[in-house]
Amino acid sequence: MARAHRYTVEVTWTGNTGTGTSGYRDFSRDHEVRGDGKPVLPGSSDPAFRGDPGRYNPEELLVAALSQCHLLWFLHLAATAGVVVTGYTDRPEGTMTENADGAGEFTEVVLRPAVTVADPGMVDAVPGLHERAHQMCFIARSVNFPVHHQPSTSAADSAV
Structure with missing residues (x-):
């Protein structure tokens, strides 16, 4: 019998630099991925898409x-x-x-x-x-x- 497994995380955008998405260059792509009881995973977009190279994309x-x-x-x-x-x-x-x-x-x-x-x-x-x-x-x-x-x-x- 097949069993269903569910996976839940929370992804929160942390890149509002004060003006939200008022322009393509006016916000950071930074975000955080969280799972219950786990370390926060810092995320961003690929540097080719204005992301932070120090974070996972x-x-x-x-x-x-x-x-x-x-x-x-x-x-x-x-x-x-x-x-x-x-x-x-x-x-x-x-x-x-x-x-x-x-x-x-x-x-x-x-x-x-x-x-x-x-x-x-x-x-x-x-x-x-x-x-x-x-x-x-x-x-x-x-x-x-x-x-x-x-x-x-x-x-x-x-x-x-």
């Missing part, structure tokens, strides 16, 4: 969500398959195309997980775990653009 957070979802599924699947993961780092990259009218959309995200396993005998199982993690990831299943993977695996200090 929605595009970065979408790429991060895809990476996190893959990571969490991968670790779960590795544990149940008896593959001992001792390290995992990803440097994902998303590509968004902006149209002439200012609208845009993501055209792809590439995940680049670098996984370290405890034993060289576990390396061959890793590609299948990445494939299954991609199939299971809630976020990847929900987007309308491709999510590609360029994984690397190492064991006992030797790259594979």
Whole structure:
């Protein structure tokens, strides 16, 4: 039976510099994302759209969500398959195309997980775990653009 999960946050604009949105350059894109009992996440728009480069933008957070979802599924699947993961780092990259009218959309995200396993005998199982993690990831299943993977695996200090 399917179960429904709900996710609630609060997003509050904090960029009123005194005159609201009286002009395109007259307000900050700064905002805060809050969740019950969690640290405040400072947000803004991409610097290309007059945002604060010191704050996370929605595009970065979408790429991060895809990476996190893959990571969490991968670790779960590795544990149940008896593959001992001792390290995992990803440097994902998303590509968004902006149209002439200012609208845009993501055209792809590439995940680049670098996984370290405890034993060289576990390396061959890793590609299948990445494939299954991609199939299971809630976020990847929900987007309308491709999510590609360029994984690397190492064991006992030797790259594979």
